[in-house]
Each structure stands twice: as C-alpha cells, then as structure tokens.
Amino acid sequence: MRRVMETLRSTKNGKNCGGPKVYQNEKSCGGSKVYQFVEALRSTKLCCNPGLQKSDIRPFVVEGQQVGLVKSEVFKQLLKYPEVFCIRDCEQTKQGVVELNPAFRDYNERTEQLEKVLRNLRLEGLFPALQGWRDEYFEVKSEHRALLKMERAATPLFGVRKYGVDINGYVRHPTQGLCIWLQQRSNTKETWPGKWDNMVGGGLSVGFGIKETAIKEAAEEASIPSDLVKNLVSAGCVSFYFESRQGLFPNTEYVFDLELPVDFVPHNADGEVQAFELLPAKECVERVFTPDFKTTSAPVVIDFLIRHGHITADDVLDFTQIVELLHVPLQSLYTYKTRLELVQKQKQQQKKLTGNEDTNCNCDCLQSTKPTENGYKNGP
Template identity: 80%
Template sequence: MPKKLTKGFQKGDIRPFLVEGEQVGLVKADVIKQLQRYPEIFCIRNCEFTKQGIVELNPAFRDYAERTKQVDIVLRDLRSKGIFSALQGWRDEYYEVKSEYRSLLKMDRSATPLFGVRKYGVDINGYVQHPTQGLCIWLQQRSNTKETWPGKWDNMVGGGLSVGYGIKETAIKEAAEEASIPSDLVKNLVSAGCVSFFFESEQGLFPNTEYVFDLELPLDFVPQNADGEVQAFELLPAKECVERVFTPDFKTTSCPVVIDFLIRHGYITPENEVHFTQIIELLHVPLQSLYTYKSVLEQKQKLKQQNQSQQQSHLANNIKTIENGHNNKDATINN
C-alpha cells in the first residue's frame, strides 16, 4: 500500500516509546540518537524483563501538563536545530498521545511521526447517485501551500483529530471549512467505520486510523472551499475515481478511505477484484498489536514471580526435608 517506503520497517530498528509504563509509540534509531541528548527527559535503556531496548519519558514528571511541557521543550529545541524535516511542518496544533484508555500528554502534530504515535483523523466521502453516470465521488485537490501533500488529490473533506475536538465534531467543522457544506446537508452524515494502516515516509511513522463518514449530496450541490486549503473540487464517476487513486497525484494516506468506500458501496466486489479479502484485511491492520509492551512486560513479570515462588516453595521443601532429616531428634526431644 505505501507508495513511498524509504526504508523497510524492520523490527529491530524500532523501540517502544513508554509513558507512565504504557506504550504509546514506536521510535526509530535516528530519533533515538537525538533523544539521547536529553537524558533528563528521555531515558533510553533495556527493559530488565523484556530485555528489549525502550525509550521512556521520565516517570518523575507529575502529570499531563508537565509531560506535555517537557516534551515540547525538546521538540522546539530539535526544531530550532533543523534536524528533522517533520518538525519544519510545525503547526501549533496538538494531537493527544494516548494509551488504550487515557491521554498522557499532547504533542505538536508535526512531531507525532517521530514518536510513532497513533494518529486519528476523520474523512468524509461526499458522493452522488447520478442518474446516468451512477455512483460519483467528490474529490478535493489540496492547496499548493499545504504543509503536507501539497497539490495532491484527496477525499472531499478530511482532517486530523486535534486536542479538544470530538470525532463527529471534527467532521462537521472540516465539512464547513473545507467544502462549505451547510448544516442542513451535514446532518445526513453517516458514520461508516474506520480504516487503519501503517505508512512510513522520510517524515517518520504513521500508524493511522481514519474515522470515515459518508455523505450523499444533492446532484446540484457544489463544494466551495472556505479556508484556503483546497484549490479545486471535482466530481468523478467511480471508475475514474479508482484510476485517480492509483496515480502519484493522489495523497497516499487517503487511498484506503476511497477504496473502503468503493468496497462498502458495491463498486469493488469479490467478483471484480481477485484480492478482495486481502485488501479488506489490509484496510484494517491490527495496529493495536504494535503497542503491546505493557502486556508483554506483565506476562514476563508474572512468569518471573511464578518461577520465584516455585523456587521458594522448592527451597522451602528442601529446608523441610533437611529439617525432617536432621532435626527429628530435636523435635522428639522438644516433644
């Protein structure tokens, strides 16, 4: 799926990033090298239980606010040194860094690929059922001045999930900003699932999950950009849309959303696509399986405790045997 894979994703290259004992990211060797300069903020060591190299945020930091502040200091310093191209896209827009159930800190969105933090976004598939052309899909062409993927074709509406905004709320906000979709149309938005994929580029790691929404639009509606982030909209019949998706002019990380849409709406079928089931599996890669450090650790610790208690009970048995052998007389005497 990734069009632009600068280097193979090799297990040994990448270490879990831990905050408060929970894995929230994946850090590659080039980033680790830089983080070593900040030993008061990042601890880089081998885990005594898993024997695995880990990158840990200093556990002395008290809370969400302090963790956010300390990481931000490092990121701004790295940015000023011009080390990572990713940080040149600094946004002053924060993404949550979350474990399974809680937010642990927030981080500028430009930095999340350096830490392999799971990124969440929303996408709206705007479509019409055309009387002669059948299923047609609205695409946007991104502005040439956008930080990421300038000039590329993309879904009608999309955006990252920033701190403080809900999922549907983000979809509605982006629908207004990017495509001027009025509230009487946006009320027809249908939540339709999510796609998950893992993308790697020179910017870093993108373990992305996109919440997808479908929006059927009237034939006469034409999206209009309101925030300067879109240079054009185009309505394409499904067939042409598929062709566009497979050109280099399409934003790579938006392809899964279109493909998922075309599968759910009966355009790509098991009859016309020989890799149908494999594609659907790849549109939903189990990203959660990449963030399992804590559960592995707990298993290892449990095993060690079991071994210890077995050894102790073995020792206790030995002692008992010795006592039975050597102290029987004393016992008899004491009785």
Template identity: 50%
Template sequence: MSESIGRFEMLLSRGEAHLLGTSEVGLSLTTPASRPEVSVNSSFQIDANNLLEDGNGLECHSPPLCLTESKVTFLSLGAFSPSNIGHSKLPCTQLSFGLQPARTFCENSCTSVAINGEPPMSKFMNLARKFNCFYFNGDLQRCRPFLVCGKQVGVMQAKVVEAACRYPDVFQMDSSGMISMHPSLKTYEERSARINHVLTQWKEERLFVTLKGWRNECYEVRTGFADPPLLKMDRSAACLFGVRQYGVEINGYTRHPQLGMSLWLQRRALTKPTWPGKWDNMVAGGLSVGHSVLDTALKEAEEEASIPAYLLANLRSAGSVSFYFESERGLFPNTEFVYDLELPADFVPHNSDGEVDIFELVPVSQVMERIFTPEYKTTSCPTTLDFLIRHGFINSDNEPRLPELVELLHIPLHYLYSQSSSQSPISPN
C-alpha cells in the same frame, strides 16, 4: 551523559552491537544477517532544505524505496517485542494474509506473475501494501518502544532515539532498550510542556524535516483511543514517536443523472505542509485536542467544503480504517473515522479555509483508476477503497483476494503496541 549514549549505542543493535568510543557521536547498527554497517548519525542529521524535492520544488512525501524482507517487521512478528530484536534464532513465520513476500518491495513495484500457482496480486492489493509499507517492511531492529507512564504508546526510530538521549531529564532508556518519558514528569501538563520544549529545539535546529510543517495544533497521546490522554504534542511531531494518530474523512458522493455514481474529490492546496497538490477525499482532518470525532467531521465539512447544516444532517458514520505507513517524515500508525455523505446532484462544494485548490466530481470508474496515480494522496487511499468495497464497486468478482484486502484496511494498530515497563524482555547478549 556519555555513559547513557554508550549504553544506547550497544542496545540498538542488541546481540551484535558495536560499542563506539564515547568520543564518537554516531551509531553503528548491524543486523544478524551481517548487514553492512550504517552510520545513523550521518544519514539523519541533514538540513531539511537539502532533501529531495519534486518537480514543483516541494518536498517529496513517499514511502522508502526497495525495502527487503530480511528484517524483523510487524508482519514477521505479529507484534513488536524488544526481546525478539537482534536475535538470529528468531522464528519469522510470515503472517502474510495469504500473500507471498516479495524479494523486494518498492513504491513502483507490481507483482504481475503468479507465485506458486496462486493468482497474481491485483493493483488493489499492491496499493494496500503501499499504504501499509511500515507494517510489511518497517525495520524494527532500528526501532525502540516508546513508553509513557509504563505503557507503550509508540515506536521511535534510531535517529529519533539518538536525538532524545540528549535530554536525560525528559527521556530515559532502561536495560531492555525501551525509551520512556522520565518518571519525574508526573502530570499531563508537565509532560506536554517538556516535550514541547524538546520539539521546539529540534525545530530550530532543523533536525527533522517533519517539523518544517509545524502546525501549532496538537494531537493527544494515549495508550488507547478511549483512555485518558497522557500528553499532547504538535501534530507535525507525532510521526517522530510513532504514536497512533486519528482523523476524520468524509466521502461526498452523488448519483448524477449523466455521470452515474460519482465522488467529490479535492485537490489539496500547494501551500499544505504535507501532500501539497495531491488529490484527496472531499473532506479530511486530524483529530486535534478538544474536538470529538463528530465535531471534527462537522467542523472540517464546513471549513473545507462549505457544506450547509441541512445537508450535514445526512452524514452517516461508516466505521473506520487503519493502516501503518512510513515516509521520510516518520511513522504513521493512522486510524481514520469514515463518514459517507450523499449530496444532491446540483450541489457544488467550495473551500473557505484556503486548504483546497479545487473540487472535482469524478465518476467512480475514474476514481478506481486515479487512486493508482502519483497524484493521489497515498494515505487517503484506504478510505476510498473502503467506500468502493462497501458500495459494491470492488467485490469478489473483480478482486479475488477481497477478504485479504479488507483486512489490510484494518491493521490492528491497538494490538501492535503491547510493551510495559513491568515486562522483562531477554537482556541483550
């Protein structure tokens, strides 16, 4: 076991590793640009009750602040390959969708001046960077690919890798630094049972804050959306492994005689384990085991907003949005299947499952302001922006970077994870 941890400690920082003594527990990670050493062990083994709270005594769920451009990110690579990690000669051509990379990117930052003669980024573009904060700023030098059955299904941050190395019968690391579920776990049922055992122990140890929101509702892990599931895990734990998550969101709108085009928004109940009290789209829900996309949409519409079947007959599929968010809970490479539902002006939704505080009918002009406030759920903004674009409220006249904005609503998540155990990345120096 100590040999495995020792190898892990060297691999994480690749060419500039500090191999800690086997009596030491933590990790020492440095970047090629002589970043000061950081002890991962001291930063992640925090009692979940000691995390920052907001004014209501609830856990904050916001992107990391003040992330710098001096790291290897999905934006700089175009795709994640372990052979690139930790090598100072890596060519980092910025694939920046026409954007100039900021020296720092904070949650509350806003580029308000022109750069190199180009127009400044709009509030919409800054918002798109916010909900794609891991794509733009996620530090891949502190991550390892996560594979199941030889194919990459996720990304594990260093703090999760360190915890996983305590279970050599469940996880193993190869010489290139990729983490795999143990090959002896050959079936869906075996893999699901073993990872549930690990996650239950982590929850009891209060090791990761996200597990405080244990759902008793599982997500399935796949290499691609149409591929057979490889295992399932509790919904709250998916972000620890950076596995792609899928959900459904419904834009409920009406053409009100006084308010004009308006959207129904819900304010999430304060008892919700994530984003409590935040404004959200009318109906939203994760794609859990045993439910199709349409089944989930219909089920959530009935439970969250009590929409009768005769109105749901007007439900229209509007494609999907995808983004790559990061918070203190973990990594969220999310795809949301989007539906539009036009509702009569006299219809008022009401909640039946206790997950919604109130509903409010909001004119589009006010929605376009509310999405920029801290009271709006960040990861629901892509669906809202998508609606506003498709219905012409955001267009090339009021958003000069409209093509770039549309691209940032469709991050190619299914092409970012491309590693397999048959590949042979460059060995660490």
C-alpha cells in the same frame, strides 16, 4: 503509480506476505492497479514483521504505557536530553525502551517538558517533519486516558497513533451512476501539496470530538451547509501503517459517508483546497492510483468503493485479505506493557516452582522511578 509504490515500499519494517495474485474482472475495478495497491499496502503491514523485533525501533513509554515507536535517528537525538528521557535496558525488547521521565507526574508537566525538546529539535533543523510545525496539538493517549499533548508535526518522530476523520461525499447521478467528489489540496499545504484527496478530511486535534471535527472540516474545506451535513452517516474506520522520510504514521481514520444533491458544488472556505472535481466511480479508481493522489487517503477511497460494490469478491481473488489490509490491527504494536507484565507473571510462577531467585526481568520501565545517571542504565 511508481512514485506511490516507491514511497510505500520505503518502509523497512514490512514483508511481502503473499496474497491476491489473480484479478478476475480487471475492467470493473481497476484490475492490476488494485493489485499493485494491495501489494504496496501488504509491504507496510507491520503485524507481519513487528518493528519491535528490529534494532532500529524502540517502544516509547509514558507512565508505564507504550504510546509510540522511536527510530534510531530520533533516539540518538533524545540521548541529549537525559533530564527528559530515560533509556532503559530490558531483555524483552533487546534494544531497550525510551521512557518519558516518570518524575513528570501530570498532563501539563509532561507536555511542557516534551515541548521544550521539540522546539530545540526544530531549531536544529534535523528532522523535515518539524519544518511543518503547525501549533496544532494531538492527544497522546494510553488505553484509558490522555497523558499529554504533542505538536502535530512531531508525532511521526515518536510513532504516536494519530486519528482523523474523512468524509466521502458522493452523488447518485441519473446518467453516470455513483460519482465521488474529490478535492485538490492547496499548493501551499505543508503536507502533500497539490495532491488529490478525499472531499473532506482532517486530524483530531485536542479539544474536538470525532463528529464535531467532521462537521467543522466539512464547513471549512467544502462549505457544506448544516442542512446537508446533518445527513452524515458513520461508516466505521480504516487503519494503516505508513512510513516516509517524515517518520512513522500509524493512522486510524474515522470514516463518514455523505450523499449530496446532484446540483451541490463544494466551495473551499479556509484556503487549503484549490479545486474540487466530481468523478464517476470507475474514474475515481483510476485517479486514486496515480502519483497525484495523496497516498494516505487512498485506503479511505478503496474502503468506500468496496462498501458500495465497485470492488467486489467477484472481481478480486482473496478479497477478504484486501479488506484486512485496510484494517491493520495497530493496537498490536503498542502492547509493550502487556507483554512485559505477562513475562513477569510467568517468571514469578517459575520462581515458585523452581525456587530460582534470579527470575525477574532486568527492566524497571513499569516502575515510577527516577532516571538513572545520564538518563540510561547499563549503557544506551
């Protein structure tokens, strides 16, 4: 658990916001370990202390829409590519914003230009995340449309929201009650090698839908046949923010539950899983809070145990706060345009009332203008 705590607390953007302190029935839900997990999650909850107020994080803007978050170490490297990125001053964000050159007018051009930069950064070997290059692409979206696609390994560098699917495979055992299937990831995986994980999980790649991805991953990772996978039940989603040396991970996981026959045994088909194990719910709680469990999959398991009554309001004080921590409102981190437009509207109203001509924001990020000389305005 210590390694899990150290990794989660490595984020500099969160604050301990108080929360559950007393567990009424430690034996039923893992007690102090659940408390430690909640405190760790709480320390990474950006909505308690938005990262945009810190000097080391800047909004990443494409076509006037904020789609990501860029830390200082990445920002310094992007300054080398003024033909691709415009660094804009703005009094509303203090530290400015990073904008993909608005001269790139369509999906393909934006993708190609960004890809060139990413491949150069990969060759330079400056960022560990890019050493896990997969030639797999995630969509970068605004609220209404896809703006470009980005190599999956690069998404943490730009704090782009990532989406995936997870399947909780479970069995109602006649003597042991609710039991949950877990997988152990292959030691050759680029990320979290050898760690225990949910039975099935995968990212939403370009060209695949949510349920389509769940069905595909179920076949590849666990050889679940079509007559069983048709029983998938959508169980909503969990969302959380996580930071590591790889970068920023604002993740949303679409969750499915799948009840399986007692005699079903999953088998891996794609070489990415080395073992499966069926655990009673109580033992599953214990496994989740060891250093051997994939940190970013823990919220999915905790959510499942809550929904199936193995962590309850009778067990844990401030139960509702725990639920909230599994559903962090990530959209609140990507409201740069909305906030800026509101400020501009307020200033326009002030101008009408006072006649003051100098009331416009010093930022042109919402305009499709050409980049200024050297890619930035009034200095970086």
